Amino acid sequence: MTGEGDVLLRLDHVRKYFPVKGGALMQREKSHVHAVDDVSLQVRRGETLGLVGESGCGKSTLAACVVRLFELSGGSITFDGRDISRLSRRALRPVRRELQMVFQDPFASLNPRKRVGRIIGDPLRIHRLASEKQIDAQVRELLSRVGLSPEHMHRYPYEFSGGQRQRIGVARALALRPKLIVADEPVSALDVSIQAQIVNLLAELQQELALTYLFIAHDLGVVRHVSDRIAVMYLGKIVELSPAEDFYAQPIHPYSEALLSAVPIPDPDRSERRQQIVLEGDVPSPITPPSGCRFHPRCRYATDICARQEPPLVDYANGHLAACHHPLNLDRRSPVDATAPLRSPMDRPAAALIPTNEEGPNEQ
Amino acid sequence: MGTFIVRRTLWTLLVLISISVLVFLLFFSIPGIDPAVAMAGRNPDPATIRAISHAFGLDRALPIQYLLMMKHLFVTRDLQSYTNQGIRVIPEIAAAAPVTLSLVAGAVVLWLVFSIGIGLVAAVFRGRAIDRILMILGLIGIATPSFLLGEAANIVTQSKLHDTPLFHWVPPLGYTPLSQDPVMWFKHLIIPWVVLASAQFIGLYSRILRSSLLDVMHEDYVRTARAKGLSERRVLIRHVLRTSMITFVSLFGLDLGSLVGGGVVLIEVVFALPGVGLLTFQAASGLDLPVIMATIMYGAFFIVLANLLVDIGYTWLDPRIRPA
Amino acid sequence: MSEPLLEVTDLRVSFRTEEGLAPAVDGVSFTLDRGEVLGIVGESGSGKSVTMLSVMRLIVDPNAVFGGKILFKGRNLLEMSRGQIQRIRGAKIAMIFQDPMTSLNPVYRVGWQITEQIQAHAELTKRQARERALELLAGVGIPNPRARIDDYPHQFSGGMRQRVMVAMALSCSPELLIADEPTTALDVTIQAQILKLIKELRSESGSSVVLITHDMGVVADIADRVVVMYAGRIVEQGDKRDLFYDPQHPYTWGLLGSIARLDRPKGERLASIPGMPPSLINRPPGCHFQPRCVHRVERCSVEDPALTDKLGNGHVDACHLDASVKRRDRVLGSAPTGSS
Ligand SMILES: Nc1ncnc2c1ncn2[C@@H]1O[C@H](COP(=O)(O)OP(=O)(O)OP(=O)(O)O)[C@@H](O)[C@H]1O
Ligand SMILES: Nc1ncnc2c1ncn2[C@@H]1O[C@H](COP(=O)(O)OP(=O)(O)OP(=O)(O)O)[C@@H](O)[C@H]1O
Ligand code: SF4
Ligand SMILES: [Mg+2]
Ligand SMILES: [Mg+2]
Secondary structure, eight states, rough: OOOGGGEEEEEEEEEEEEEEOSSSSSEEEEEEEEEEEEEEEEEETTEEEEEESSSSHHHHHHHHHHTTOOSSSSEEEEEEEETTTTTTTHHHHHHTTTTEESSTTHHHHHHHTTOOHHHHHHHHHHOSSSSSHHHHHHHHEEEEEEEOOOGGSOOOGSSSSSHHHHHHHHHHHHTTTOEEEEEEETTTTSOHHHHHHHHHHHHHHHHHTTTTEEEEOOOOHHHHOOOOEEEEEEEEEEEEEEEEEHHHHOOSHHHHHHHHHHHHSOHHHHHHHHHOOOOSSSOOOSSSSSSSTGGGGGGGOHHHHHSSSSSEEEETTTTEEEEEESSSTTTOOOOOTTSOOSOOOOSSSSGGGSSOOOOSSOOO | OOHHHHHHHHHHHHHHHHHHHHHHHHHHOOOOHHHHHHOOOSSHHHHHHHHHHTTTTTOHHHHHHHHHHHHHHHHIIOEETTTTEEHHHHHHHHHHHHHHHHHHHHHHHHHHHHHHHHHHHHHHHSSSHHHHHHHHHHHHHHSSHHHHHHHHHHIIIIIIITTTTTTTOOOOOOOOOTTTTTTHHHHHHHHHHHIIIIIHHHHHHHHHHHHHHHHHSSSSSHHHHHHTTTOOIIIIIIIIIEEEEHHHHHHHHHHHHHHIITTHHHHHHHOOOOOHHHHHHHHTTTTTTHHHHHHHHHHHHHHHHHHHHHHHHHHHHOGGGGGO | OOOOSSSEEEEEEEEEETEEEEEEEEEEEEEOOTEEEEEEEOOHHHHHHHHHHHTTTOOTTEEEEEEEEEEEEEEGGGGGOOOHHHHHHHEEEEESSTTTTSSOOOTHHHHHHHHHHHHHHSSOOOHHHHHHHHHHHHHTSSSSSHTTTOOOOGSOOOOHHHHHHHHHTTTTTEEEEESSSSTTTTHHHHHHHHHHHHHHHHHOOOEEEEEESSHHHHHHHHHHHHEEETTTEEEEEHHHHHHHHHHHSHHHHHHTTTTTTTSSOOSEEEEEESSSOSSSSSSOOSSTTTEEEOOOGGGGSSSSOOBOSHHHEEEEEEESHHHHOHHHHHHHOOOOOOOO
């Protein structure tokens, strides 16, 4: 579909296993948590790839592997044409600048004893990119860019609300003018009314600075809103990878189907009409993942083959990939109009609540 | 659980052996000092020095010396003190140990009962007058050196007020074994118990308990316990206290270990109790190397044993760290 | 009409703090009928939890000051003795909390924690209580309960722990179940399982449910009536459909508008509510929402709007704007702009 040229980040067969210690006397490595197990995907320049999946399926681990907070257990990561998976700490340094992370918890991820100005300016200092005076000016610029006022640089993190702190986290990530931002659940800890502020901010910044995002979230609504493509993980594996609207309209993997059907719809009538698939049981242990297709013990379409043989990730149409022996929605496939509503059009006045004609960004 | 205990026990043995090697090296391989001369006490005659050199194989390689030392200590148990001619060290310690154990055991009972009681009362009435008073008393206790309190108690009960009916029963300083006369045993020990427990321990432990009780009181599961409709007393004892004991117990075990291991020197000196502490004290002032060596090993043994028990108790109290 | 199961009248809960008295709940009134599911939504810190914890009398902070009335089957819970309230808690009114990871005592076995509650309220032997606990665990969908009943909480996943909490809450067949964000810490597939359990409780035993949540989707799924709270007060209350399809308070619009929805075409931007929620101690004059409200008029910063039923259908709201003006402005959907 697209040439190699616009791939910014490329994961090939990435694996991350955590050892589980056990045994008498000596702490032998007995078994492994298969947190990320053979993940291959590409993120293109300027796009947002949304990564979703059940809690514990390995999203954060994958993110940490991408920014090399963890050593890989296998596979390789190519960033901007360069294999970064084997680089030494020193060789990695210049790469780190272009690869930043925004964390979930705006309360825990900022050093409480440093002023905001230092928090944002420190990456610049560490990489010796500017003089103190330039740093000062850049920090001010970054603060106003994320919707805070430059005077805030002399305050401490505790003087800010959760939403403002997340803005500070974004400003820190932007300081080094990165190419890729890995955002691990950047809005999950925020209040509903504040979530939208941050999502909008990230979208604006992407346009202005031509950023590429790897965006992890639980909330499928938020993910749809920000993403161009979606990757679905289940127990350490990518089970579906698809252009966003195509995924939401016609998911192929049964797990995606269940996931989408479980998202609550904030509309009483529709909520009542729709058929929910309630998955039974919990996610199995990543230490001893099920044989064959890892979803088969909870899948309502599962047959013998699912338990025996692992389904490969197959391209069904237009870059819509899925790994399943019994793919769904194949007969209904048609080009998807990204602007059309997903199900029946809105029939009550509340539809108008979504504003479309607004000017200017939201300050504060 | 089983393999865990086995593993911990083996680990403990390893630690003990390492300690013995360290102590041995400390005494026997300090350059420039002849351990034989040091062991012979003050003004030794050359014959004694020669006898010592031979007994400990000081003319042989270090590992052999170490093994010989361990043999004297544990196998033949005939390590001799040369300062106090002819006294055998091991039986000496064996005789002193019950005194120390009696002293510590009684103090521990007082200290546990009172610190848990005070900690609970202070936590339940946190912020009120009774909480403040108890905590100030506790601070005073922590700040008072035990030997000072002991001396003061001695002055009061042995001389000043000894002839009043209040303290007439107090026997002169000393010790009577439990097997010989339980009543006398008790009379000898009750004052040391109170002194040992109230200086430092009750104050410290009630404070520790109070603060962990207060932490636990804010835990979500305590709210759940109340929401279940349990009585306040049950919430306090079964849910709050039970989980608070985790820190308490680990500290307690370590203190207990060091006390039994000889950490009660001062109290034993003040009350003239012939326990391990007193023995160590005398050995140290007389530079009696074999006794010092043996008492250190004895102390280390108890401290490491206490560590082991704490670890096991800890896993019993807190299932989260229990190995599957 | 029969007497409501729960009737909260002008509830006020304030905390004495160093900066002054913080009115966390500031004159909240609502009723709950038998078999009804009431959803409470609102900003973080708006007093949702404090309100329902007060119903359970679970606020033990000595700095809390209470006012108003909470009638449960006609009796004022706020005036009951400790003993009386203990007989109601867990038996007549049960509560599930947000964080399943911390809501169970880590040092006791799961089964023990359930039987403890059963035995606190019913004269059962240990064995009978255990049998009941097994039934309950099976009822909430714990596979192979006989093998799992003696596990410790840390051996369960978050979803399983929350199911244990539900089992515990249901153990004495309560007439009222309070669920404080029962699914916020769980992911959507597990959330669906828990909500299904709560629905079953209502349909099988006719219990009433109060469900606190941030998630308008959860409310749409399960509630009959909805209360919207902002800064310690109820700003809007009404039947679920009225509230979703004809919302009256600008804060509710913001709440509904800021959701990135799956059932709508993807908009360019999400509507967000500008600014931050007010501090409890220095609340703005007039309407508490006024500094963040793009629809405010002069009157808003002077006069405190009362909760009134302007539409005559029991759908009340506290906003000075006229219902017709609101419908117009709301449809225009002018998104908040500028103003910091
Ligand atoms: N440092 C670690 N050591 C051992 N196991 C780990 C470690 N970090 C994560 N895991 C395990 O790896 C798996 C994947 O965890 P990860 O945090 O990546 O999940 P996630 O998808 O981000 O979940 P969530 O949505 O809850 O954040 C989990 O089973 C987790 O327990
Ligand atoms: N013990 C307390 N002392 C002082 N203030 C308190 C206390 N408990 C709660 N508050 C305050 O009361 C207000 C209401 O809190 P509450 O927990 O009811 O909010 P909530 O609506 O449940 O929010 P969330 O959605 O975040 O759970 C908050 O501002 C909180 O800080
Ligand atoms: S009363 Fe005024 S400020 Fe308050 S919500 Fe209504 S319009 Fe906005
Ligand atoms: Mg994560
Ligand atoms: Mg709450």
